[in-house]
Amino acid sequence: MMAASASSDRIRPLRADARRNHRQIVLAARDVFVERGPGASLDEIARRAKVGIGTLYRRFTDRNVLMRAVVLDALERSAESAERANDEAPNAFEALTSYLHANLEDRVAAVIPVLLDQVDMDRGDIAAARDRAASATQRIIDAAHAEGTLREQVTFGDIGTMLVRLSRPLPGDISLELSERLAHRHVDLLVDGLRPRPAGELPIGGPRLSLEDLRRLRDRAADEPDGGSR
Amino acid sequence: MMAASASSDRIRPLRADARRNHRQIVLAARDVFVERGPGASLDEIARRAKVGIGTLYRRFTDRNVLMRAVVLDALERSAESAERANDEAPNAFEALTSYLHANLEDRVAAVIPVLLDQVDMDRGDIAAARDRAASATQRIIDAAHAEGTLREQVTFGDIGTMLVRLSRPLPGDISLELSERLAHRHVDLLVDGLRPRPAGELPIGGPRLSLEDLRRLRDRAADEPDGGSR
Protein backbone atom coordinates (compact mmCIF):
# COMPACT_ATOMS: atom_id res chain seq x y z
CA MET A 1 0.00 0.00 0.00
CA MET A 2 2.12 2.81 -1.23
CA ALA A 3 0.37 3.36 -4.52
CA ALA A 4 -2.09 5.94 -3.25
CA SER A 5 -1.03 9.20 -4.81
CA ALA A 6 -1.72 12.05 -7.14
CA SER A 7 -5.27 12.67 -8.26
CA SER A 8 -7.92 10.11 -7.50
CA ASP A 9 -6.50 8.54 -4.40
CA ARG A 10 -8.11 5.15 -4.11
CA ILE A 11 -6.22 2.68 -2.03
CA ARG A 12 -7.76 -0.35 -3.64
CA PRO A 13 -8.63 -0.42 -7.30
CA LEU A 14 -12.37 -0.24 -7.77
CA ARG A 15 -14.23 -3.45 -8.20
CA ALA A 16 -15.08 -4.27 -11.79
CA ASP A 17 -18.77 -3.42 -11.53
CA ALA A 18 -17.99 -0.23 -9.66
CA ARG A 19 -15.60 0.82 -12.35
CA ARG A 20 -18.14 0.15 -15.06
CA ASN A 21 -20.80 2.10 -13.22
CA HIS A 22 -18.46 4.98 -12.60
CA ARG A 23 -17.85 5.16 -16.31
CA GLN A 24 -21.49 4.98 -17.24
CA ILE A 25 -22.37 7.69 -14.78
CA VAL A 26 -19.82 10.09 -16.19
CA LEU A 27 -21.04 9.46 -19.72
CA ALA A 28 -24.67 9.83 -18.76
CA ALA A 29 -23.91 12.97 -16.77
CA ARG A 30 -22.19 14.47 -19.75
CA ASP A 31 -25.21 13.93 -21.94
CA VAL A 32 -27.74 15.08 -19.40
CA PHE A 33 -25.77 18.21 -18.52
CA VAL A 34 -25.60 19.00 -22.21
CA GLU A 35 -29.32 18.56 -22.65
CA ARG A 36 -30.61 20.08 -19.42
CA GLY A 37 -27.90 22.43 -18.26
CA PRO A 38 -25.90 22.46 -15.04
CA GLY A 39 -28.98 22.13 -12.85
CA ALA A 40 -30.05 18.84 -14.39
CA SER A 41 -31.66 16.35 -12.07
CA LEU A 42 -29.29 13.79 -10.59
CA ASP A 43 -32.11 11.29 -10.66
CA GLU A 44 -32.21 11.58 -14.41
CA ILE A 45 -28.49 11.03 -14.65
CA ALA A 46 -28.72 7.89 -12.56
CA ARG A 47 -31.64 6.63 -14.61
CA ARG A 48 -29.78 7.28 -17.84
CA ALA A 49 -26.67 5.54 -16.52
CA LYS A 50 -28.83 2.59 -15.48
CA VAL A 51 -27.71 2.69 -11.89
CA GLY A 52 -29.60 3.40 -8.72
CA ILE A 53 -29.50 6.88 -7.32
CA GLY A 54 -27.73 5.51 -4.27
CA THR A 55 -24.85 4.36 -6.41
CA LEU A 56 -24.43 7.78 -7.88
CA TYR A 57 -24.29 9.42 -4.47
CA ARG A 58 -21.80 6.90 -3.18
CA ARG A 59 -19.44 7.51 -6.07
CA PHE A 60 -19.86 11.29 -6.26
CA THR A 61 -20.55 12.89 -2.95
CA ASP A 62 -22.14 15.92 -4.49
CA ARG A 63 -23.05 17.55 -7.76
CA ASN A 64 -19.78 19.39 -8.04
CA VAL A 65 -17.61 16.32 -7.71
CA LEU A 66 -19.57 14.76 -10.54
CA MET A 67 -19.16 17.86 -12.63
CA ARG A 68 -15.42 17.83 -12.14
CA ALA A 69 -15.25 14.23 -13.24
CA VAL A 70 -17.20 15.07 -16.38
CA VAL A 71 -15.03 18.05 -17.19
CA LEU A 72 -11.83 16.14 -16.60
CA ASP A 73 -12.96 13.31 -18.82
CA ALA A 74 -13.94 15.72 -21.58
CA LEU A 75 -10.68 17.62 -21.44
CA GLU A 76 -8.64 14.46 -21.56
CA ARG A 77 -10.54 13.21 -24.56
CA SER A 78 -10.08 16.55 -26.24
CA ALA A 79 -6.35 16.63 -25.58
CA GLU A 80 -5.99 13.14 -26.84
CA SER A 81 -7.83 13.70 -30.09
CA ALA A 82 -5.97 16.94 -30.74
CA GLU A 83 -2.64 15.25 -30.18
CA ARG A 84 -3.62 12.33 -32.32
CA ALA A 85 -4.68 14.68 -35.11
CA ASN A 86 -1.35 16.45 -34.91
CA ASP A 87 0.55 13.20 -35.08
CA GLU A 88 -1.37 11.26 -37.65
CA ALA A 89 -2.85 13.63 -40.22
CA PRO A 90 -0.96 14.05 -43.50
CA ASN A 91 -1.23 17.84 -43.34
CA ALA A 92 -2.36 20.58 -41.01
CA PHE A 93 -5.73 21.19 -42.62
CA GLU A 94 -6.66 17.56 -42.38
CA ALA A 95 -5.49 17.55 -38.81
CA LEU A 96 -7.96 20.35 -38.21
CA THR A 97 -10.92 18.64 -39.84
CA SER A 98 -10.23 15.33 -38.23
CA TYR A 99 -9.94 17.05 -34.88
CA LEU A 100 -13.29 18.71 -35.46
CA HIS A 101 -14.99 15.43 -36.21
CA ALA A 102 -13.36 13.65 -33.29
CA ASN A 103 -14.31 16.38 -30.89
CA LEU A 104 -17.89 16.26 -32.05
CA GLU A 105 -18.08 12.62 -31.24
CA ASP A 106 -17.00 13.17 -27.67
CA ARG A 107 -19.39 16.09 -27.14
CA VAL A 108 -16.49 17.88 -25.51
CA ALA A 109 -17.36 21.30 -26.77
CA ALA A 110 -20.97 20.83 -25.80
CA VAL A 111 -20.40 20.02 -22.17
CA ILE A 112 -17.46 22.21 -21.21
CA PRO A 113 -19.17 25.58 -21.51
CA VAL A 114 -22.14 24.34 -19.52
CA LEU A 115 -19.93 23.45 -16.58
CA LEU A 116 -17.35 26.22 -16.93
CA ASP A 117 -18.86 28.37 -14.24
CA GLN A 118 -19.50 25.52 -11.86
CA VAL A 119 -16.02 24.09 -11.75
CA ASP A 120 -12.70 25.60 -10.85
CA MET A 121 -10.65 25.08 -13.96
CA ASP A 122 -7.44 26.43 -12.56
CA ARG A 123 -6.35 23.66 -10.26
CA GLY A 124 -5.16 20.11 -10.25
CA ASP A 125 -5.88 17.53 -12.90
CA ILE A 126 -8.32 19.77 -14.64
CA ALA A 127 -5.92 22.65 -15.19
CA ALA A 128 -3.32 20.26 -16.53
CA ALA A 129 -5.71 18.60 -18.94
CA ARG A 130 -7.03 21.96 -20.01
CA ASP A 131 -3.58 23.21 -20.87
CA ARG A 132 -2.71 20.06 -22.69
CA ALA A 133 -5.89 20.28 -24.80
CA ALA A 134 -5.54 23.98 -25.46
CA SER A 135 -1.96 23.86 -26.57
CA ALA A 136 -2.49 20.87 -28.85
CA THR A 137 -5.44 22.66 -30.42
CA GLN A 138 -3.52 25.87 -30.81
CA ARG A 139 -0.76 23.92 -32.48
CA ILE A 140 -3.19 22.58 -35.05
CA ILE A 141 -4.47 26.04 -35.84
CA ASP A 142 -1.02 27.59 -36.05
CA ALA A 143 0.14 24.84 -38.36
CA ALA A 144 -2.86 25.30 -40.66
CA HIS A 145 -2.27 29.03 -40.74
CA ALA A 146 1.39 28.47 -41.55
CA GLU A 147 0.45 25.97 -44.20
CA GLY A 148 -1.79 28.59 -45.78
CA THR A 149 -4.85 26.36 -45.76
CA LEU A 150 -6.76 28.11 -42.98
CA ARG A 151 -7.91 31.67 -43.37
CA GLU A 152 -5.81 34.01 -41.25
CA GLN A 153 -8.92 35.64 -39.86
CA VAL A 154 -10.14 32.42 -38.32
CA THR A 155 -9.05 32.30 -34.69
CA PHE A 156 -8.95 29.80 -31.88
CA GLY A 157 -12.12 31.38 -30.57
CA ASP A 158 -13.91 30.79 -33.85
CA ILE A 159 -12.96 27.15 -33.98
CA GLY A 160 -13.90 26.63 -30.37
CA THR A 161 -17.18 28.42 -30.60
CA MET A 162 -18.25 26.79 -33.83
CA LEU A 163 -17.45 23.49 -32.25
CA VAL A 164 -19.78 24.38 -29.41
CA ARG A 165 -22.55 25.23 -31.82
CA LEU A 166 -22.02 22.06 -33.80
CA SER A 167 -21.70 19.75 -30.82
CA ARG A 168 -24.88 20.67 -29.03
CA PRO A 169 -27.78 18.41 -29.84
CA LEU A 170 -30.51 20.15 -31.77
CA PRO A 171 -33.42 21.24 -29.58
CA GLY A 172 -36.76 19.49 -29.79
CA ASP A 173 -37.52 15.84 -30.23
CA ILE A 174 -34.91 15.16 -32.86
CA SER A 175 -33.11 11.92 -32.14
CA LEU A 176 -29.62 12.29 -30.76
CA GLU A 177 -28.33 9.99 -33.41
CA LEU A 178 -29.65 12.07 -36.29
CA SER A 179 -28.52 15.22 -34.59
CA GLU A 180 -25.00 13.88 -34.50
CA ARG A 181 -25.01 12.73 -38.11
CA LEU A 182 -26.12 16.18 -39.13
CA ALA A 183 -23.37 17.72 -37.06
CA HIS A 184 -20.73 15.87 -39.02
CA ARG A 185 -22.36 17.00 -42.24
CA HIS A 186 -22.28 20.55 -41.01
CA VAL A 187 -18.61 20.39 -40.21
CA ASP A 188 -18.08 19.59 -43.87
CA LEU A 189 -20.32 22.48 -44.75
CA LEU A 190 -18.44 24.88 -42.53
CA VAL A 191 -15.11 23.77 -43.88
CA ASP A 192 -15.93 24.62 -47.46
CA GLY A 193 -18.61 27.25 -47.07
CA LEU A 194 -21.83 27.78 -48.93
CA ARG A 195 -20.46 28.93 -52.26
CA PRO A 196 -19.47 26.56 -55.01
CA ARG A 197 -15.76 25.82 -55.08
CA PRO A 198 -13.94 26.75 -58.26
CA ALA A 199 -12.25 23.37 -58.10
CA GLY A 200 -15.65 21.73 -58.29
CA GLU A 201 -18.10 20.33 -55.79
CA LEU A 202 -16.71 18.66 -52.73
CA PRO A 203 -18.69 15.90 -51.13
CA ILE A 204 -20.71 16.66 -48.05
CA GLY A 205 -21.51 13.63 -45.97
CA GLY A 206 -24.69 12.88 -44.07
CA PRO A 207 -28.38 13.23 -44.81
CA ARG A 208 -29.53 15.87 -47.31
CA LEU A 209 -32.76 17.06 -45.81
CA SER A 210 -35.38 18.82 -47.89
CA LEU A 211 -38.12 20.96 -46.43
CA GLU A 212 -40.47 17.98 -46.49
CA ASP A 213 -37.93 15.73 -44.83
CA LEU A 214 -37.52 18.26 -42.09
CA ARG A 215 -41.23 18.28 -41.45
CA ARG A 216 -41.75 14.58 -41.52
CA LEU A 217 -38.73 14.11 -39.44
CA ARG A 218 -39.28 14.75 -35.84
CA ASP A 219 -38.40 11.93 -33.56
CA ARG A 220 -37.84 8.89 -35.74
CA ALA A 221 -34.47 8.78 -37.49
CA ALA A 222 -34.41 10.11 -41.03
CA ASP A 223 -34.24 7.59 -43.83
CA GLU A 224 -31.23 9.33 -45.15
CA PRO A 225 -31.68 10.07 -48.89
CA ASP A 226 -27.91 10.39 -49.22
CA GLY A 227 -24.70 8.52 -48.49
CA GLY A 228 -23.23 7.85 -45.06
CA SER A 229 -21.73 10.65 -43.05
CA ARG A 230 -18.18 11.72 -42.45
CA MET B 1 -71.53 39.33 -27.05
CA MET B 2 -71.84 37.88 -30.48
CA ALA B 3 -68.63 39.12 -32.03
CA ALA B 4 -66.49 36.22 -30.95
CA SER B 5 -64.90 34.89 -34.09
CA ALA B 6 -61.80 33.80 -35.94
CA SER B 7 -58.45 33.73 -34.25
CA SER B 8 -57.77 36.52 -31.80
CA ASP B 9 -61.27 37.54 -30.83
CA ARG B 10 -61.05 40.78 -28.92
CA ILE B 11 -64.05 43.03 -28.91
CA ARG B 12 -62.29 46.09 -27.59
CA PRO B 13 -58.76 46.89 -28.56
CA LEU B 14 -56.46 46.19 -25.66
CA ARG B 15 -55.60 49.04 -23.42
CA ALA B 16 -52.21 50.58 -24.14
CA ASP B 17 -50.49 49.07 -21.13
CA ALA B 18 -52.04 45.70 -21.76
CA ARG B 19 -50.82 45.71 -25.30
CA ARG B 20 -47.32 46.60 -24.22
CA ASN B 21 -47.28 43.87 -21.63
CA HIS B 22 -48.57 41.34 -24.09
CA ARG B 23 -45.70 42.14 -26.35
CA GLN B 24 -43.09 41.98 -23.63
CA ILE B 25 -44.39 38.65 -22.43
CA VAL B 26 -44.12 37.11 -25.87
CA LEU B 27 -40.57 38.36 -26.28
CA ALA B 28 -39.53 37.20 -22.83
CA ALA B 29 -41.19 33.84 -23.36
CA ARG B 30 -39.29 33.41 -26.58
CA ASP B 31 -35.97 33.99 -24.85
CA VAL B 32 -36.74 31.87 -21.84
CA PHE B 33 -38.02 28.97 -23.91
CA VAL B 34 -34.85 29.15 -25.94
CA GLU B 35 -32.69 29.08 -22.85
CA ARG B 36 -34.61 26.64 -20.66
CA GLY B 37 -36.63 24.52 -23.06
CA PRO B 38 -40.37 24.02 -23.30
CA GLY B 39 -40.76 23.30 -19.60
CA ALA B 40 -39.38 26.66 -18.55
CA SER B 41 -40.90 28.22 -15.48
CA LEU B 42 -43.69 30.68 -16.18
CA ASP B 43 -42.58 32.66 -13.16
CA GLU B 44 -39.27 33.26 -14.84
CA ILE B 45 -40.97 34.44 -18.00
CA ALA B 46 -43.09 36.91 -16.06
CA ARG B 47 -40.07 38.13 -14.18
CA ARG B 48 -38.11 38.60 -17.40
CA ALA B 49 -41.03 40.43 -19.01
CA LYS B 50 -41.27 42.69 -15.97
CA VAL B 51 -44.88 41.88 -15.30
CA GLY B 52 -46.56 40.10 -12.43
CA ILE B 53 -47.34 36.43 -12.78
CA GLY B 54 -51.02 37.31 -12.56
CA THR B 55 -50.78 39.38 -15.70
CA LEU B 56 -49.22 36.55 -17.58
CA TYR B 57 -51.96 34.13 -16.56
CA ARG B 58 -54.67 36.62 -17.44
CA ARG B 59 -53.32 37.14 -20.93
CA PHE B 60 -52.41 33.54 -21.62
CA THR B 61 -54.68 31.07 -19.94
CA ASP B 62 -52.15 28.30 -20.04
CA ARG B 63 -48.68 27.39 -21.17
CA ASN B 64 -49.80 26.19 -24.55
CA VAL B 65 -51.60 29.38 -25.48
CA LEU B 66 -48.42 31.28 -24.71
CA MET B 67 -46.40 28.88 -26.79
CA ARG B 68 -48.69 29.37 -29.76
CA ALA B 69 -48.33 33.11 -29.49
CA VAL B 70 -44.56 32.79 -29.46
CA VAL B 71 -44.52 30.47 -32.45
CA LEU B 72 -46.88 32.65 -34.43
CA ASP B 73 -44.81 35.72 -33.76
CA ALA B 74 -41.62 33.92 -34.76
CA LEU B 75 -43.10 32.56 -37.99
CA GLU B 76 -44.43 35.94 -38.99
CA ARG B 77 -41.09 37.57 -38.42
CA SER B 78 -39.41 34.86 -40.40
CA ALA B 79 -41.81 35.16 -43.32
CA GLU B 80 -41.39 38.88 -43.34
CA SER B 81 -37.61 38.86 -43.37
CA ALA B 82 -37.52 36.19 -46.07
CA GLU B 83 -39.88 38.17 -48.24
CA ARG B 84 -37.97 41.36 -47.66
CA ALA B 85 -34.72 39.62 -48.61
CA ASN B 86 -36.30 38.35 -51.80
CA ASP B 87 -37.54 41.80 -52.71
CA GLU B 88 -34.67 43.99 -51.76
CA ALA B 89 -31.42 42.12 -52.25
CA PRO B 90 -29.49 42.79 -55.46
CA ASN B 91 -28.93 39.08 -56.09
CA ALA B 92 -29.96 35.72 -54.75
CA PHE B 93 -26.83 35.04 -52.74
CA GLU B 94 -27.10 38.34 -50.95
CA ALA B 95 -30.74 37.62 -50.32
CA LEU B 96 -29.63 34.45 -48.62
CA THR B 97 -27.01 36.06 -46.42
CA SER B 98 -29.21 38.95 -45.46
CA TYR B 99 -31.98 36.51 -44.60
CA LEU B 100 -29.59 34.57 -42.41
CA HIS B 101 -28.57 37.66 -40.50
CA ALA B 102 -32.13 38.88 -40.12
CA ASN B 103 -33.33 35.53 -38.89
CA LEU B 104 -30.59 35.41 -36.33
CA GLU B 105 -31.71 38.67 -34.87
CA ASP B 106 -35.24 37.42 -34.29
CA ARG B 107 -34.08 34.12 -32.74
CA VAL B 108 -36.66 32.46 -34.93
CA ALA B 109 -34.67 29.35 -35.62
CA ALA B 110 -33.79 29.02 -31.97
CA VAL B 111 -37.31 28.99 -30.61
CA ILE B 112 -39.27 27.10 -33.24
CA PRO B 113 -37.69 23.69 -32.76
CA VAL B 114 -38.10 23.93 -29.01
CA LEU B 115 -41.84 24.38 -29.35
CA LEU B 116 -42.44 22.22 -32.41
CA ASP B 117 -43.69 19.27 -30.44
CA GLN B 118 -45.81 21.31 -28.11
CA VAL B 119 -47.84 23.20 -30.66
CA ASP B 120 -50.07 22.04 -33.46
CA MET B 121 -48.48 23.62 -36.49
CA ASP B 122 -51.09 22.47 -38.94
CA ARG B 123 -54.00 24.72 -38.14
CA GLY B 124 -55.08 28.32 -38.24
CA ASP B 125 -52.80 31.32 -38.20
CA ILE B 126 -49.79 29.21 -37.46
CA ALA B 127 -50.10 26.95 -40.47
CA ALA B 128 -50.56 29.96 -42.73
CA ALA B 129 -47.54 31.78 -41.35
CA ARG B 130 -45.50 28.62 -41.54
CA ASP B 131 -46.29 28.12 -45.20
CA ARG B 132 -45.59 31.72 -45.98
CA ALA B 133 -42.19 31.56 -44.28
CA ALA B 134 -41.28 28.21 -45.79
CA SER B 135 -42.09 29.13 -49.33
CA ALA B 136 -40.29 32.47 -49.17
CA THR B 137 -37.23 30.71 -47.80
CA GLN B 138 -37.39 27.99 -50.40
CA ARG B 139 -37.61 30.68 -53.05
CA ILE B 140 -34.38 32.24 -51.81
CA ILE B 141 -32.58 28.93 -51.92
CA ASP B 142 -33.89 27.98 -55.35
CA ALA B 143 -32.86 31.35 -56.73
CA ALA B 144 -29.37 31.03 -55.32
CA HIS B 145 -29.04 27.55 -56.76
CA ALA B 146 -30.23 28.82 -60.13
CA GLU B 147 -27.84 31.73 -59.92
CA GLY B 148 -25.01 29.28 -59.36
CA THR B 149 -23.85 30.97 -56.17
CA LEU B 150 -25.03 28.33 -53.71
CA ARG B 151 -23.62 24.84 -53.77
CA GLU B 152 -26.15 22.41 -55.18
CA GLN B 153 -25.56 20.04 -52.29
CA VAL B 154 -26.73 22.58 -49.75
CA THR B 155 -30.40 21.97 -49.03
CA PHE B 156 -33.22 23.68 -47.21
CA GLY B 157 -32.54 21.40 -44.30
CA ASP B 158 -28.93 22.51 -44.10
CA ILE B 159 -29.82 26.16 -44.08
CA GLY B 160 -32.54 25.64 -41.52
CA THR B 161 -30.46 23.50 -39.25
CA MET B 162 -27.39 25.71 -39.40
CA LEU B 163 -29.62 28.61 -38.55
CA VAL B 164 -30.77 26.71 -35.49
CA ARG B 165 -27.21 26.09 -34.43
CA LEU B 166 -26.23 29.69 -35.00
CA SER B 167 -29.28 31.22 -33.34
CA ARG B 168 -29.10 29.42 -30.04
CA PRO B 169 -27.32 31.35 -27.36
CA LEU B 170 -24.06 29.76 -26.33
CA PRO B 171 -24.34 27.77 -23.12
CA GLY B 172 -22.77 29.02 -19.92
CA ASP B 173 -22.53 32.52 -18.59
CA ILE B 174 -21.66 34.18 -21.86
CA SER B 175 -23.62 37.38 -22.26
CA LEU B 176 -26.49 37.18 -24.71
CA GLU B 177 -25.17 40.22 -26.46
CA LEU B 178 -21.76 38.75 -27.13
CA SER B 179 -23.31 35.48 -28.12
CA GLU B 180 -25.32 37.25 -30.76
CA ARG B 181 -22.39 39.24 -32.11
CA LEU B 182 -20.46 36.04 -32.46
CA ALA B 183 -23.37 34.45 -34.25
CA HIS B 184 -23.26 37.09 -36.95
CA ARG B 185 -19.55 36.54 -37.31
CA HIS B 186 -20.12 32.85 -37.68
CA VAL B 187 -22.65 33.35 -40.42
CA ASP B 188 -19.89 35.08 -42.34
CA LEU B 189 -17.61 32.20 -41.54
CA LEU B 190 -20.10 29.62 -42.71
CA VAL B 191 -20.75 31.52 -45.91
CA ASP B 192 -17.15 31.44 -47.05
CA GLY B 193 -15.79 28.45 -45.20
CA LEU B 194 -12.53 27.94 -43.42
CA ARG B 195 -10.18 27.82 -46.38
CA PRO B 196 -8.65 30.92 -47.90
CA ARG B 197 -10.55 32.16 -50.93
CA PRO B 198 -8.59 32.32 -54.16
CA ALA B 199 -10.04 35.78 -54.72
CA GLY B 200 -8.44 36.92 -51.50
CA GLU B 201 -9.56 37.29 -47.91
CA LEU B 202 -13.12 38.33 -47.31
CA PRO B 203 -13.94 40.29 -44.21
CA ILE B 204 -15.44 38.51 -41.26
CA GLY B 205 -17.27 40.81 -38.90
CA GLY B 206 -17.42 40.60 -35.13
CA PRO B 207 -14.91 39.93 -32.40
CA ARG B 208 -11.82 37.84 -33.18
CA LEU B 209 -11.32 35.88 -30.02
CA SER B 210 -8.00 34.33 -29.17
CA LEU B 211 -7.59 31.54 -26.66
CA GLU B 212 -6.78 34.06 -23.95
CA ASP B 213 -9.80 36.20 -24.84
CA LEU B 214 -12.00 33.17 -24.55
CA ARG B 215 -10.70 32.45 -21.11
CA ARG B 216 -10.91 35.94 -19.77
CA LEU B 217 -14.25 36.34 -21.31
CA ARG B 218 -16.96 34.72 -19.37
CA ASP B 219 -19.77 36.97 -18.38
CA ARG B 220 -18.59 40.51 -19.07
CA ALA B 221 -18.78 41.53 -22.71
CA ALA B 222 -15.57 41.14 -24.69
CA ASP B 223 -13.60 44.24 -25.44
CA GLU B 224 -13.73 43.37 -29.07
CA PRO B 225 -10.20 43.49 -30.51
CA ASP B 226 -11.70 43.82 -34.00
CA GLY B 227 -14.16 45.89 -36.00
CA GLY B 228 -17.94 45.95 -35.53
CA SER B 229 -20.03 42.97 -36.44
CA ARG B 230 -22.14 42.11 -39.46
Added chain:
DNA sequence: CATTAATCGGAGGATTTTCTTCCACTTACT
Protein backbone atom coordinates in the same frame (compact mmCIF):
# COMPACT_ATOMS: atom_id res chain seq x y z
C1' DC C 1 -59.48 66.62 -13.73
C1' DA C 2 -62.58 63.32 -12.05
C1' DT C 3 -64.77 58.89 -12.99
C1' DT C 4 -64.69 54.18 -13.84
C1' DA C 5 -63.83 50.01 -15.89
C1' DA C 6 -60.00 47.53 -17.17
C1' DT C 7 -55.66 45.97 -15.83
C1' DC C 8 -51.83 45.02 -12.73
C1' DG C 9 -48.92 42.34 -9.54
C1' DG C 10 -47.70 39.42 -5.98
C1' DA C 11 -48.98 36.70 -1.62
C1' DG C 12 -49.73 32.09 -0.58
C1' DG C 13 -51.73 27.30 -0.40
C1' DA C 14 -51.63 23.12 -3.27
C1' DT C 15 -48.87 20.27 -6.02
C1' DT C 16 -45.04 18.37 -8.20
C1' DT C 17 -40.16 17.70 -8.56
C1' DT C 18 -35.71 16.94 -6.69
C1' DC C 19 -32.45 15.93 -3.02
C1' DT C 20 -30.30 12.90 0.10
C1' DT C 21 -29.93 9.26 3.51
C1' DC C 22 -30.15 4.63 4.95
C1' DC C 23 -30.03 -0.33 4.81
C1' DA C 24 -31.37 -5.11 3.27
C1' DC C 25 -29.82 -7.52 -0.66
C1' DT C 26 -26.26 -8.80 -4.40
C1' DT C 27 -21.78 -9.47 -6.48
C1' DA C 28 -16.88 -9.60 -7.50
C1' DC C 29 -12.64 -11.08 -5.81
C1' DT C 30 -9.34 -14.26 -3.00
Added chain:
DNA sequence: AGTAAGTGGAAGAAAATCCTCCGATTAATG
Protein backbone atom coordinates in the same frame (compact mmCIF):
# COMPACT_ATOMS: atom_id res chain seq x y z
C1' DA D 1 -17.14 -20.56 -0.21
C1' DG D 2 -16.45 -16.44 2.55
C1' DT D 3 -16.57 -11.69 2.86
C1' DA D 4 -15.81 -6.98 2.07
C1' DA D 5 -17.38 -3.95 -1.34
C1' DG D 6 -20.99 -2.50 -3.93
C1' DT D 7 -25.97 -1.91 -5.37
C1' DG D 8 -30.58 0.14 -5.81
C1' DG D 9 -34.64 2.16 -4.44
C1' DA D 10 -38.01 3.55 -0.62
C1' DA D 11 -39.12 7.52 1.81
C1' DG D 12 -38.96 11.83 4.51
C1' DA D 13 -37.19 16.56 3.89
C1' DA D 14 -36.59 20.51 1.06
C1' DA D 15 -37.22 23.24 -2.95
C1' DA D 16 -39.36 24.77 -7.03
C1' DT D 17 -43.43 25.60 -9.59
C1' DC D 18 -48.19 26.23 -10.51
C1' DC D 19 -52.22 28.97 -10.40
C1' DT D 20 -55.98 31.65 -8.08
C1' DC D 21 -57.67 35.63 -5.90
C1' DC D 22 -58.20 40.41 -4.75
C1' DG D 23 -56.66 45.15 -3.19
C1' DA D 24 -54.05 48.72 -5.57
C1' DT D 25 -53.11 51.07 -9.89
C1' DT D 26 -53.82 53.20 -14.40
C1' DA D 27 -55.52 54.41 -19.12
C1' DA D 28 -59.22 56.24 -21.49
C1' DT D 29 -63.30 59.33 -21.69
C1' DG D 30 -66.41 63.41 -20.87
